[in-house]
Amino acid sequence: MPTKKLWCVYxxxxxxxxxxxxxxxxxxxxELSSLRSDDPxxxxxxxxxxxxxxxxxxxxxxxxxxxxxxxxxxxAPRLGEPVYYQAVPTFRVHQPGxxxxxxxxTDAQYHHPAGELTFWLPxxxxxxxxxxWVEDDAxxxxxxxxxxxxxxxxxxxxxxxxxxxxxxxxxxxxxxxxCLPVRLLPDAPARRSVNAGLRFVPGEYYHAEPVAxxx
Numbered sequence: 001m002p003t004k005k006l007w008c009v010y011x012x013x014x015x016x017x018x019x020x021x022x023x024x025x026x027x028x029x030x031e032l033s034s035l036r037s038d039d040p041x042x043x044x045x046x047x048x049x050x051x052x053x054x055x056x057x058x059x060x061x062x063x064x065x066x067x068x069x070x071x072x073x074x075x076a077p078r079l080g081e082p083v084y085y086q087a088v089p090t091f092r093v094h095q096p097g098x099x100x101x102x103x104x105x106t107d108a109q110y111h112h113p114a115g116e117l118t119f120w121l122p123x124x125x126x127x128x129x130x131x132x133w134v135e136d137d138a139x140x141x142x143x144x145x146x147x148x149x150x151x152x153x154x155x156x157x158x159x160x161x162x163x164x165x166x167x168x169x170x171x172x173x174x175x176x177x178x179c180l181p182v183r184l185l186p187d188a189p190a191r192r193s194v195n196a197g198l199r200f201v202p203g204e205y206y207h208a209e210p211v212a213x214x215x
Contacts, residue, residue: 006134006142007154012074014149017066020123023091023173026059027052033124035095035171044102048091048195056091056175068207071177074151075119076211079179084206086177089121090195094130094163094172104135104162107178111191113200115184118156120176122146130172135160182210 014020024032035052042050060067071085094100107116120132122144131143134154144152154161156178166172185202192198198205 006136006159007144007152009144009146010074010078010151010153011149012070012151017070017074019066019121019175020148020173022059022063022066023056023123023175026062027055032173033170035093035173037095037098039095039098041165042099042102044105044194047100047102050093052093053091057088060088071179071207072211075179076213078153079117079181080213082182082210082212083179084182084185084202084210085179086205087207088196089175089177092172092174092176094166094174096130096166096169096171099163099165100132100172100174101162104160106158106160107156108158110194111200112157112178112193113180113184113186114157116155116157116178116180118154118176118178120144120146120152120154121174122150122152123148123173123175124171126172126174128168129164130166130168130170131163132161133164180206 020032024030029035037050039050067089076083092100107118125147127145128143131145133141133143135141146152186200191200193200193205200206202208
């Protein structure tokens with residue numbers, strides 16, 4: 001672990017938010033960590049195009065209410081101010097011999113607005129080369145170590161991050177989403193997300209209504 005804290009890990013009650021089981025059901029598999037394919041190494045253009053990704057996004061509407069409740073109950077209380085949040089989380093599969101994202105990057109390179117905070121939820125054990133690696137100020141890379149029932153918060157907008165080729169023998173499956181304080185919403189966003197082509201505005205990339213801090 002780096003001396004300067006690059007991320008925070010928070011626990012949440014997995015029985016209340018059974019995301020791994022819901023995603024396994026959507027993908028029609030018994031064990032998410034067993035996902036395998038013969039795909040060539042994914043690139044930024046192909047890392048959202050697998051049949052697993054299509055199945056995840058097709059099934060998401062069925063459990064969107066649980067996702068929205070998770071944001072209200074588990075995320076918003078940690079943020080301290082009203083925020084907009086990503087309407088549809090981004091799905092990742094990091095299978096052995098491959099990567100989950102096509103390149104190391106900051107989210108700013110992909111046109112995201114300044115001030116976003118990313119939350120990353122592993123649906124399988126994440127460790128070593130099957131995890132996300134984040135660069136510190138000395139340009140050294142460090143991996144997240146987390147498991148189902150935990151979420152990792154980090155500033156993907158400014159911290160370079162990505163994947164190494166997975167040599168662990170176990171797939172890592174996860175999803176992530178971004179939150180932006182209402183006060184930092186750009187007045188006239190001109191850019192769009194690179195995958196879905198959505199503007200960074202409420203009702204497109206972000207949920208139409210912000211979530212407020214309660215209790």
